[in-house]
Amino acid sequence: xxxxxxxxxxxxxxxxxxAAAACSAFxxxxxxxxxxxxxxxxxxxxxxxxxKQLVGIKKxxxxxxxxxxxxxxxxxxxxxxxxxxxxxxxRDEIVQMQGDRVAMRMDAKQEPVVKMINGVLFSLLxxxxxxxETLFELDGSVTGNSWNVALKARQPxxxxxxxxxxxxxxxxxxxxxxNEASGDRTEISFSGLQSGSSAMTAEEGAALE
Amino acid sequence: MWVLAVxxxxxxxxxxxxxxxxxxDTDILALLPVQQRDPVLQQxxxxxxxxxxxxxxxxxxxxxxxxxxxxxxxxxxxLAKHADVLQTGMQLSEQSQQDWxxxxxxxxxxxxxxxxxxxxxxxxxxxxxxxxxxQLYSPFSGPKLGAWQDDPFGLFSGWVQARAQETPVRPRDGxxxxxxxxxxYIVLLMTLRQPAFSMATQRAVLPLLEQAGAAARQAVPSVxxxxxxxxxxxxxxxxxxxxxxxxxxxxxxxxIILLMWLTFRxxxxxxxxxxxxxxxxxxxFSVCWLIxxxxxxLTLVFGASLIGVAQDYGxxxxxxRVSADRKLDSRQLLRRLMPGLLLTLTAAxxxxxxxxxxxxxxxxxxxxxxxxxxxxxWLTVIFWFPALVSAATLNSSSFAAWFGQTRRHWPLLKWNxxxxxxxxxxxxxxLTGIARLKVNDDIRSxxxxxxxxxxxxxxxxxxxxxxxxxxxxxxxxxxxxxxLQREEALKQKLEPLIARHVISGxxxxxSWTPSLQAQQANRTLVTQALLAPDGPLKAVAAQLGEDQxxxxxxxxxxxxxxxSANGGQxxxxxxxxxxxxxxxxxxxxxxxxxxxxxxxxxxxVALRGVDNYANLPLLQQAGEQLAGVQWVDKVSExxxxxxxxxxxxxxxxxxxxxxxxxxxxxRYRFAAWRVLAPPALASIATLAVLGLIGQPLQLFHxxxxxxxxxxxxxxxxxxxEQSLQRDRxxWLTVxxxxxSALLSFGLLALSGTPPLHAFGFTMLIGIAVVWMIAPCFSQxxxxxxxx
Numbered sequence: 001x002x003x004x005x006x007x008x009x010x011x012x013x014x015x016x017x018x019a020a021a022a023c024s025a026f027x028x029x030x031x032x033x034x035x036x037x038x039x040x041x042x043x044x045x046x047x048x049x050x051x052k053q054l055v056g057i058k059k060x061x062x063x064x065x066x067x068x069x070x071x072x073x074x075x076x077x078x079x080x081x082x083x084x085x086x087x088x089x090x091r092d093e094i095v096q097m098q099g100d101r102v103a104m105r106m107d108a109k110q111e112p113v114v115k116m117i118n119g120v121l122f123s124l125l126x127x128x129x130x131x132x133e134t135l136f137e138l139d140g141s142v143t144g145n146s147w148n149v150a151l152k153a154r155q156p157x158x159x160x161x162x163x164x165x166x167x168x169x170x171x172x173x174x175x176x177x178x179n180e181a182s183g184d185r186t187e188i189s190f191s192g193l194q195s196g197s198s199a200m201t202a203e204e205g206a207a208l209e
Numbered sequence: 210m211w212v213l214a215v216x217x218x219x220x221x222x223x224x225x226x227x228x229x230x231x232x233x234d235t236d237i238l239a240l241l242p243v244q245q246r247d248p249v250l251q252q253x254x255x256x257x258x259x260x261x262x263x264x265x266x267x268x269x270x271x272x273x274x275x276x277x278x279x280x281x282x283x284x285x286x287x288l289a290k291h292a293d294v295l296q297t298g299m300q301l302s303e304q305s306q307q308d309w310x311x312x313x314x315x316x317x318x319x320x321x322x323x324x325x326x327x328x329x330x331x332x333x334x335x336x337x338x339x340x341x342x343x344q345l346y347s348p349f350s351g352p353k354l355g356a357w358q359d360d361p362f363g364l365f366s367g368w369v370q371a372r373a374q375e376t377p378v379r380p381r382d383g384x385x386x387x388x389x390x391x392x393x394y395i396v397l398l399m400t401l402r403q404p405a406f407s408m409a410t411q412r413a414v415l416p417l418l419e420q421a422g423a424a425a426r427q428a429v430p431s432v433x434x435x436x437x438x439x440x441x442x443x444x445x446x447x448x449x450x451x452x453x454x455x456x457x458x459x460x461x462x463x464x465i466i467l468l469m470w471l472t473f474r475x476x477x478x479x480x481x482x483x484x485x486x487x488x489x490x491x492x493x494f495s496v497c498w499l500i501x502x503x504x505x506x507l508t509l510v511f512g513a514s515l516i517g518v519a520q521d522y523g524x525x526x527x528x529x530r531v532s533a534d535r536k537l538d539s540r541q542l543l544r545r546l547m548p549g550l551l552l553t554l555t556a557a558x559x560x561x562x563x564x565x566x567x568x569x570x571x572x573x574x575x576x577x578x579x580x581x582x583x584x585x586x587w588l589t590v591i592f593w594f595p596a597l598v599s600a601a602t603l604n605s606s607s608f609a610a611w612f613g614q615t616r617r618h619w620p621l622l623k624w625n626x627x628x629x630x631x632x633x634x635x636x637x638x639x640l641t642g643i644a645r646l647k648v649n650d651d652i653r654s655x656x657x658x659x660x661x662x663x664x665x666x667x668x669x670x671x672x673x674x675x676x677x678x679x680x681x682x683x684x685x686x687x688x689x690x691x692x693l694q695r696e697e698a699l700k701q702k703l704e705p706l707i708a709r710h711v712i713s714g715x716x717x718x719x720s721w722t723p724s725l726q727a728q729q730a731n732r733t734l735v736t737q738a739l740l741a742p743d744g745p746l747k748a749v750a751a752q753l754g755e756d757q758x759x760x761x762x763x764x765x766x767x768x769x770x771x772x773s774a775n776g777g778q779x780x781x782x783x784x785x786x787x788x789x790x791x792x793x794x795x796x797x798x799x800x801x802x803x804x805x806x807x808x809x810x811x812x813x814v815a816l817r818g819v820d821n822y823a824n825l826p827l828l829q830q831a832g833e834q835l836a837g838v839q840w841v842d843k844v845s846e847x848x849x850x851x852x853x854x855x856x857x858x859x860x861x862x863x864x865x866x867x868x869x870x871x872x873x874x875x876r877y878r879f880a881a882w883r884v885l886a887p888p889a890l891a892s893i894a895t896l897a898v899l900g901l902i903g904q905p906l907q908l909f910h911x912x913x914x915x916x917x918x919x920x921x922x923x924x925x926x927x928x929x930e931q932s933l934q935r936d937r938x939x940w941l942t943v944x945x946x947x948x949s950a951l952l953s954f955g956l957l958a959l960s961g962t963p964p965l966h967a968f969g970f971t972m973l974i975g976i977a978v979v980w981m982i983a984p985c986f987s988q989x990x991x992x993x994x995x996x
Contacts, residue, residue: 052345056358059754063346082752085343098343108388182356 030140031129034147038127039171041195042071045204048190050079055183067190068204069125074118076208088207089118124165127173136165146170211592218491218585225498249804249811253683254843257813260796261678263401265295265418265438268387268669269425270394276429281384281395283428287421288399294413296400310369312788313721315774317365318735318767319728323704325367326731329738337362337739338748345753358766361749362739375716375817376793377674387672394435394672405440408447408506415444437669442658446962450506453960461953465520468948471608472941473527481597482523485589489519492585493578501574508575518557518579519586521923521946522550526594528945531605532938539595549930552876553923554587556869560919563861564912567854572912609941616940619984635890642897649905650852652844655963676716676815679843680825685811686837689782689800692810693724695837699814702831711827713818718797721790722780732771740764782812855908862915869922877929883986884929888921891978898974909964913954913971920950921979928987940984947980 045068052061065080074090086097096104123131129138129149136151151165163180167173172193178186200208269284271277288297313320321329328336341361360366377387378396385396403410418436425432469479497504526546533542561583564576622628658666682699686692696719703715723731739745746760753759778784782798785791799811816828825842832840866885873881892914899906924943954976957969 050346054345054357056356057753057755061345061753079346082346083339083342085347087347096343096347098339103340103343184357 030142030147031133031138031149033142034127034140034149035129037142037145037147037171038169038173039195040071040126040128043197043199044069044126044172044193044195045199046190046193048077048188050186050188052187053185066204067125068200068208069122070200070208071126073208075121075125076204078204078207086207089121090208091118094118124167124176125173127167127169146174211588215488215491215589218488218495221495221498222491225494249685249799249802249809250683250839250841252802253681253799253811253813253841256799257678257681257796257815258843262405262439265399265401265414265436265440266669266673267397267399267418267437268394268433268435268672269397270389270392270433270435271429272392272431274381274393276432277386277393277395278382278384280425280429280432281397284397284421284425284434287424288417291413291417294402294410294417296402297397310790312780312785313369313790314365316728316771316780317360317368318732318771319723319780320368321364321731321734322368322371323700325364326734329734334745334748337745338752341745341749342752358763359770361763362745364735372720375714375720377672389672392433394433396673399438401438401440405438406443411440411444411447414440435665435669435672437662437666441662445659445662447506449961453962453965454506454509457953457956457960460956461949464952465949468945472606472612472945473531473603473609474606475602475604477602478523478527478598481527481594482520484593485523485586486519488589489582489584489586493582496581497574497578500577504578505571505574508571508578518920518923518950519583520949521553521920522587522590523594524945524949525550525553525927525942526590527598527603528938528942530598530600531603531609532941533600535600537600539599543591543595546930548876549926550587550591552872552926552930554583555872556922556926557583557919559865559869559872560915560922563858563865563915566861567858569854609938612944613938613941616984621987622985635894639893639897642900643893644900645903646896646900647903647905648852648855649907650848650855652847652851654905654907655851657961657963670820674713674817676817677819678815680819680828681816681841682814682832683811683839683841684814684837685804685809685839687809689810690724690726691837692812693719693722693782694726695835696812696814697724697727698835699832699838702835703814703816706827706831710818711821711824712816715817716794716797716815718782718785718794718812721794722782722785725779728779736768740767851908855906855911858908858911858915862911862918865915865918869918873922873926880929880988883988884922884925886986887925887979887983888918888975890982891921891975892917894978895971895974899971904967904970907964907967909967910971913968913975916954916972917975917979920947920976921983924979924983925986928983943980943983947976950976951980 045066047064048067049064050062052063054061063079063081065078067078068076070076074088077087077089079085079087084099085103086095088095088097092108094104094106095102119131120135122128129140132138132151136153138149138151140147140149147169149167151167153159153164159181163178163182166175166177166179168175172190174190176186176188180186267284269277269281271280285297288295340363344361344363345357378385379387385398387394387396401410401414403413405411418441422434422436425434465482466479469482470476473479494504497508526543529542529546530539558580561576561580564579565573567573620627684692684695684699686695696717700715700717700719703712706712707714719727740763742757742760742764746763750756750760782800786795786798797813797815799813801808802811819825819828825845829840829842832838866889870881870885873884877884895910895914895917896906899910924947927942927946928939930939951973954969954972957965958973960966960969
């Protein structure tokens with residue numbers, strides 16, 4: 001038996017999990033408050049707009065599309081512009097489709113952390129702060145109907161890999177910002193959020209099955 | 210003088226057991242011949258197996274991660290106090306993946322997986338520009354082993370992932386873990402500080418593991434512990450052998466005492482026979498220790514059966530004393546018995562010499578142990594019995610008288626119809642049985658680890674998907690570069706086998722450090738397919754709104770990085786082995802080794818997922834016709850050695866029959882066949898029985914046939930000697946002797962150790978048959994009826 005260190009290059013979140021820190025008793029008051037403000041519908045769909053600013057590339061990379069978060073099932077992230085691309089995270093795998101071609105597939109059987117990645121991504125989009133707290137130090141503030149949370153990785157190696165995260169929202173998460181140590185910056189904002197059984201198109205429902 | 214010799218023996222034994230505190234050796238491999246014809250192969254095997262042998266792996270499984278962690282912590286806490294016995298391997302570095310992979314990362318243009326090479330040759334530019342852009346736009350999957358610009362097409366990420374796929378084990382929170390059906394298992398790696406086959410190690414380690422397991426169970430009652438390690442098997446084997454040694458030893462001793470009591474109604478003869486056996490055992494142990502420097506536990510187990518033969522001399526003397534004329538002096542009696550005694554000793558020694566002729570060090574030791582033991586017991590009878598036993602000492606019992614009489618009921622073999630019919634019946638029985646006899650030399654059939662251990666082993670193998678240490682390819686070459694090139698040729702043959710699920714993967718040094726030739730080819734491939742001015746980068750630049758200058762910049766970044774990496778040096782195994790990332794691959798590289806042809810380089814290509822033995826020929830084929838590549842299958846190699854020596858021992862057995870016949874011919878002339886016929890017929894009958902009950906023949910059966918010859922000849926000689934003297938007590942001698950041989954050897958049939966069982970079972974049938982038919986071959990001497 002040989003124990004490799006794990007390599008999980010495809011995802012920030014993979015790195016997050018690899019260096020997962022021990023859960024601490026820390027729970028700042030605002031986090032509880034924010035948690036209480038969040039609606040947690042079983043199905044949540046909407047539009048996303050993403051802007052990525054990369055070191056060495058002049059223009060920001062803009063993309064948009066639709067996403068769905070289905071409790072207990074997973075996440076569907078469909079980029080429509082500038083070109084179609086689908087990311088599907090379910091219990092057992094992460095699949096990235098480039099048109100009809102499978103560009104990447106990670107199987108939970110081969111890569112055991114897949115399940116954890118999916119869990120964290122789900123928490124991130126659904127605003128499940130108590131889950132995120134196992135990996136990040138949370139620092140939040142609440143003003144009226146909206147809230148902000150800054151997430152700082154609990155382990156230095158992880159912080160180095162991912163930088164910091166910031167979430168903001170009200171009843172739902174509205175924006176996610178990722179500031180990487182390398183200087184790359186990603187901003188995602190959500191709009192047109194719908195919940196309930198009509199939120200998801202039949203096509204999306206089928207894609208998550 | 211003999212008193213002095215025995216005194217010395219006692220002192221030496223006392224010194225060994227009490228002062229030096231000797232412990233018997235338990236390594237079953239010591240029974241196998243040392244492979245001498247190929248030192249490189251031997252080294253490769255040692256390289257693979259020695260490391261594996263010293264390892265103990267425990268999986269701590271629980272319903273969730275928290276529970277698994279607390280159980281693992283409890284387990285480790287116990288072991289931490291005993292670091293001198295068991296080293297726990299929690300050496301997960303704090304370094305980030307980036308630091309860890311830095312040497313490879315610098316050389317990324319030189320590193321490609323086979324499927325990447327195929328894609329670079331086959332896929333159009335659009336495929337690669339799409340790949341690059343998709344990674345840029347995708348929110349959650351940026352290449353995070355460095356900046357996007359350093360690996361725009363995700364080649365290095367893909368290569369790293371391919372390396373990661375070589376094991377399902379992943380670090381998590383400073384632990385190593387695997388997952389099975391949603392259940393987390395923490396992997397605890399431990400290394401023994403002392404040899405796994407030393408009983409002292411087993412005595413220290415096994416209770417410690419028990420204790421650690423108990424602590425884990427106390428912390429988390431529902432914990433699941435899966436343990437594996439050679440030391441566990443060795444421990445179970447030693448425990449079983451010790452147990453059997455005492456039960457079989459004590460059982461045969463008690464049986465023999467009972468027999469003696471029935472025959473002589475006095476404790477004195479028992480004491481005398483025990484004395485001869487004890488001197489035999491002490492002598493055997495001392496001499497073995499002086500010659501081998503150690504005594505194997507199995508030698509002692511086998512030695513327990515020595516009692517059966519060693520007593521023959523004493524019994525022979527005592528039975529004759531009872532029957533002899535009371536006026537006859539014991540010394541005179543001995544002189545009269547001398548020819549028979551000498552013959553029996555010589556015949557037994559010839560039988561054991563057959564064992565000593567095998568190239569198995571363990572068996573040689575057993576043979577020497579037995580010969581020395583017999584010699585010392587024999588000498589004790591010769592020197593002491595006449596002095597200690599006088600005619601007045603012994604009384605015949607009614608049991609002895611009755612038993613002696615029973616011989617009358619045995620039919621004698623004569624030229625008549627009844628004998629012919631018996632012979633015909635026997636021949637047809639023998640032919641049917643032997644026609645059905647199969648052989649099986651598989652080494653695996655010689656091991657019966659406890660079921661729980663085996664189940665754990667299987668589960669662990671499945672969860673960890675570890676490479677097998679007993680089947681691999683050995684690659685040799687004149688230089689490290691040549692070895693790597695040959696590995697690469699082999700890997701091309703293995704890729705299709707992965708696709709066909711014959712194996713799940715392989716581990717090779719060249720996957721981490723390709724040959725210089727392959728590194729160059731990889732760089733050329735990447736440069737041509739991806740970095741050409743009008744290649745995929747162009748489409749990426751257009752999408753990003755960048756210009757030609759950006760393309761040039763990207764290209765230069767890749768090429769100058771590759772050129773300056775590693776101080777301008779290519780990646781070599783020597784350099785790679787100095788990095789932390791090489792830790793899991795170190796067992797693969799033998800490096801420079803001495804061989805009869807001078808110093809050469811060698812490496813191992815290990816295979817994972819070899820769970821179907823029917824696929825082994827496919828793997829063997831894959832390595833054929835590749836220069837410098839050798840398929841190594843230790844299991845079948847040992848099995849074929851066992852098979853070879855089974856046949857070899859068959860010839861030795863026939864040779865021993867011939868040699869003993871010559872010996873007997875010198876004394877008995879044309880009656881010599883009467884001595885040899887019973888063991889020969891018994892051996893044939895034994896083979897027939899094995900065939901009929903479907904037990905395949907193996908080496909240990911043949912070894913037992915050798916002993917049947919040795920003992921059978923004794924009985925023949927007793928009968929023959931005494932029929933010369935027209936004495937009916939011969940039958941009593943044979944009866945006592947055979948009964949106690951059955952008690953000592955036959956009890957081995959109860960052993961759970963397959964070789965001992967095979968041995969004992971053969972003896973059980975063989976000796977019983979010899980005993981039953983020996984009287985039939987006596988000469989028809991009418992004077993006997995006068996009694």
